[in-house]
Amino acid sequence: MSVKSVQFAVATHLMAALGIYPGGEVGSATLAESVKANRTFVRKSLSKLSKAGLVLTTRGKSGASVLARPPKRITLLDIYRASGAPPAFAIHSYPVEKRCPVSCNLKECMSAVLSQAQKSFEKSLANITLADFIRQIRAKGH
């Protein structure tokens, strides 16, 4: 029903790191060390955040990334959407048995249910700002 994807968690990690790092300018190599993930993978994630307008990236020598807005004005929903994570809920793609009314209508009814579920999921993400999230990380100490 869903796709195991790390995109959202990694994107959030990157955003939190950018928000916490003093000065705020961080290169992708440093970020990759923090996430301990593949550099190319991190660059790709950063690129998405950049395209979504959450991060400003400079290229060339001494290139780096900065948050495009203060953390208060970025929600986890923004990050989720930017991360390109696939929709959390999916339906099967079996053929339809035309003689069966359940089979005929299930997909339509099911996708109504799932899109409602997706909305309530997104709503809960919209209620958390990056600033909140960073505060929680700081609260746990080091």
Place this chain on the structure above:
Amino acid sequence: MSVKSVQFAVATHLMAALGIYPGGEVGSATLAESVKANRTFVRKSLSKLSKAGLVLTTRGKSGASVLARPPKRITLLDIYRASGAPPAFAIHSYPVEKRCPVSCNLKECMSAVLSQAQKSFEKSLANITLADFIRQIRAKGH
């Protein structure tokens, strides 16, 4: 972040079919025709629903399944849980970079966020009964 799984959709399909079928006793072969999925797969799904107490199954010759309770008293959350669908949201499993406070605390903070999201997702499923769902299917006609 999630796992593409068809379990929930199939389980809902089965429950709706059992609820709609006149008399209510249906064999797994008939159900498999409606879903147009593999018979073994359907039996396994039914088995889970049975173990969860949503369905009563009789074995042996003339074996079949019936809803254990009236559709009004079954929610889609019951079905979701019974379906054994993996948690909709997951975190990566990269190692922790101990020098980085973000890396150290991310998993914990992230799983708090995700479990909250999961809860709000489940809440929206809890608000829909199987009877509601069947009504929606019927409303679409055949």
Place this chain on the structure above:
DNA sequence: ACCAAATGTGACTCTTAACATCACATATTG
């Protein structure tokens, strides 16, 4: 102008987990 060092991206491989399928155990009716 050129080199060094960074990001951006397309292409390919590797890995994993869900689904499909098979084989057979188990249960029940007539």
Place this chain on the structure above:
DNA sequence: CAATATGTGATGTTAAGAGTCACATTTGGT
């Protein structure tokens, strides 16, 4: 006890995410 259900472990298949490589592109410094 034979016929016909369901239950389930084992194994094969496959699709999608993640890892990796190669190289283009951008930009600052000498």
